[in-house]
Amino acid sequence: MFQPRPVLPDIAGQVRLTHRSVLAIALPIMASNVSEPLIGVVDTAILGQLGDAYYIGAIAVGAMLFSFLFWAFGFLRMGTSGLTAQAVGARDDNELRAVLGRALLVGIVCSIVLMVFSSLISRVAFNLIEGSLEVEAHARTYFDIRIWSAPAALANYAFLGWFIGLGRAQIAFALQILLNLTNTALDAIFVLGFDMGVEGVAYGTVIAQFLAAGTGLWLVHREVSGRAGAWSWQRIADTVQIKRTIAVNTDILVRTLCLIFAFTWFTAQGARSGDLVLAANAVLFNMTMLVTYMLDGFAFAAETLSGQAAGARDRARFRDAVRLSSLWAVVGAALMSASIWLFGGYGIDALTVNPEVREAARSYLVWAALVPITGVACFQFDGIYIGVTRSAEMRNMMILSVAVYFAAWWALTGPFGNHGLWAALIVFFVVRGLSLGARFPALERATFAAPRSG
Numbered sequence: 001m002f003q004p005r006p007v008l009p010d011i012a013g014q015v016r017l018t019h020r021s022v023l024a025i026a027l028p029i030m031a032s033n034v035s036e037p038l039i040g041v042v043d044t045a046i047l048g049q050l051g052d053a054y055y056i057g058a059i060a061v062g063a064m065l066f067s068f069l070f071w072a073f074g075f076l077r078m079g080t081s082g083l084t085a086q087a088v089g090a091r092d093d094n095e096l097r098a099v100l101g102r103a104l105l106v107g108i109v110c111s112i113v114l115m116v117f118s119s120l121i122s123r124v125a126f127n128l129i130e131g132s133l134e135v136e137a138h139a140r141t142y143f144d145i146r147i148w149s150a151p152a153a154l155a156n157y158a159f160l161g162w163f164i165g166l167g168r169a170q171i172a173f174a175l176q177i178l179l180n181l182t183n184t185a186l187d188a189i190f191v192l193g194f195d196m197g198v199e200g201v202a203y204g205t206v207i208a209q210f211l212a213a214g215t216g217l218w219l220v221h222r223e224v225s226g227r228a229g230a231w232s233w234q235r236i237a238d239t240v241q242i243k244r245t246i247a248v249n250t251d252i253l254v255r256t257l258c259l260i261f262a263f264t265w266f267t268a269q270g271a272r273s274g275d276l277v278l279a280a281n282a283v284l285f286n287m288t289m290l291v292t293y294m295l296d297g298f299a300f301a302a303e304t305l306s307g308q309a310a311g312a313r314d315r316a317r318f319r320d321a322v323r324l325s326s327l328w329a330v331v332g333a334a335l336m337s338a339s340i341w342l343f344g345g346y347g348i349d350a351l352t353v354n355p356e357v358r359e360a361a362r363s364y365l366v367w368a369a370l371v372p373i374t375g376v377a378c379f380q381f382d383g384i385y386i387g388v389t390r391s392a393e394m395r396n397m398m399i400l401s402v403a404v405y406f407a408a409w410w411a412l413t414g415p416f417g418n419h420g421l422w423a424a425l426i427v428f429f430v431v432r433g434l435s436l437g438a439r440f441p442a443l444e445r446a447t448f449a450a451p452r453s454g
Contacts (some may be wrong), residue, residue: 017320017326022328023303028173030297065125067138069114075252076107076157077164079245081300082307082389084165089311093229100162100220101236102245107154118147130312134317138198145202152209159216166223167304175216177388183208244389251391255398262402262428269413269421280360284368287347291336291372296331299383307387315448321387326380333376341369367422374426377433385436388447397424397435404431 080103087095114121120141126136156179163172183205190200224231235241270281294418305321340347348361378401385394412420 003257009216015316017305017324019324019328021305022298022321022324023166025164025169025301025304026325026328028169028297029300030294031173038168039099047097049188057406065143067431068264069121070150070153070157071260072253072256073107073110073157075249075254076103076110076154077161078097078252078303078386079103079249079389079391080158080161081165081303082386082391083245083248084162085167085304085307085387085388086311088166091312093227094232094235095241096166096227097229097231098223098238098241099245100158100230101233102156102242103161105236105407106153106181106245106249107158108151111150111154115147118144124369133192142198142202145199146205148381149209150205152206152213155213156209156216159213159220161222163223164300164304165307167308168223168302169300171223172220173211175219178215179208179212182211182297190363203277214423248389251395252386255391255395258402259400262405262425265406265409266421266425269315269409272417273418273421276360279354280364281418281421282350283361284344287340287344288368288371291340292375295329295376295379296324296371298332299379301325301328302380302383303387306384307389310388310447311449316443318388318444318447322384324382325383329376329380333372336372340372340394341366344368350410364418364422367419367426375429375433378429378436381433381436383439385443388443390443390446393439393443395434397432397439400435401432406419 034151038348039145067114070324083099084096087093108155122140125143126140156175160172163169163175186204187201187205190196190204196203207218240268267281268279270278302325305325306318309318309321344365348358348365382394385391407426408424408427409421412423414420416423
């Protein structure tokens with residue numbers, strides 16, 4: 001099924017990019033991304049069969065902690081995809097191997113740090129979360145087990161970024177589906193079959209992560225066996241390239257932490273307005289996150305195709321990559337915004353049975369409908385900037401956007417309440433898109449001004 005095949009023949013201007021080129025990458029990633037948030041739903045449904053509410057609360061808390069903890073290391077996916085795409089474009093199979101080797105090396109070091117300091121991380125996290133004694137006890141059990149999946153989880157980020165950078169989106173999709181389906185099956189077996197409760201969900205996730213990582217390693221071997229060159233520790237440990245990798249990943253880490261902080265602030269400020277507003281915001285925010293996961297498919301296509309064009313020094317191909325992927329992204333965003341506005345009420349009713357929450361969520365639905373169309377520009381530019389590894393500009397524009405976001409929150413929430421909070425979030429997306437767009441001409445000039453070193 002996964003026979004190695006060359007991805008380089010159409011690089012370097014030999015064949016112009018087409019809509020099919022974009023969709024071949026975007027559609028599998030969209031399907032993969034949609035499957036990811038559904039795992040939480042399945043876990044909740046499985047534990048819901050046990051009857052006690054604290055099981056669901058424990059998984060919600062534990063899963064949230066790992067979402068933030070591992071999301072902070074998402075730079076392993078994003079940084080690897082851009083560097084890989086450039087190696088593909090440059091037709092450098094040795095560097096192609098070295099990029100993955102460096103990413104796995106960074107992932108191993110980071111996972112060791114996470115496991116060594118897991119007790120400290122756990123204490124700090126649970127001191128910040130106010131849950132019942134039952135919820136906290138089971139969430140701690142979940143945390144103590146799942147933390148051992150860190151090496152595999154971070155390796156999977158590297159594998160995912162590497163295959164996306166290659167343009168092999170179908171393999172990235174297959175790995176995600178394998179991880180998610182295995183996780184679901186093991187959760188059901190351990191919880192419903194062996195009555196293991198929260199421990200069963202945690203063990204299921206750990207096993208699924210290692211199975212996916214092992215499969216990823218095998219697929220990497222099959223991919224590189226059909227290519228020229230060889231693995232070289234000297235190439236992997238090249239000081240200049242390691243510094244470049246660390247710089248790119250550090251910039252992306254700062255950018256990701258800013259994004260996490262902005263979303264966490266949004267949730268916290270909603271909580272200050274009461275349980276009803278908090279619940280309504282959560283329903284709408286989950287709805288918008290689902291559609292932005294889908295839009296990320298076009299951003300991934302932009303990453304891969306623009307990165308390959310940059311590596312090949314092909315400016316015309318780069319512009320085609322930007323134009324075609326962005327065209328599809330805008331069309332997709334418009335359709336998603338319209339769908340939320342027209343059919344969001346059905347989504348609200350599916351996510352909550354509480355009549356007051358339903359009514360409150362409907363009063364803020366217009367803001368949720370604006371998220372895809374106002375956020376599509378920043379999503380696309382993120383992909384392009386990652387593809388050409390101009391991460392410092394992306395970091396700087398994120399910091400600027402967060403500052404404007406807080407200014408908008410301060411100015412708007414006083415007179416407009418939760419409507420002002422949502423408006424500030426929209427401002428955040430718009431400023432990110434405008435600031436990255438303003439820097440785009442300089443990015444293109446810098447990318448193609450001189451031969452890329454290394």
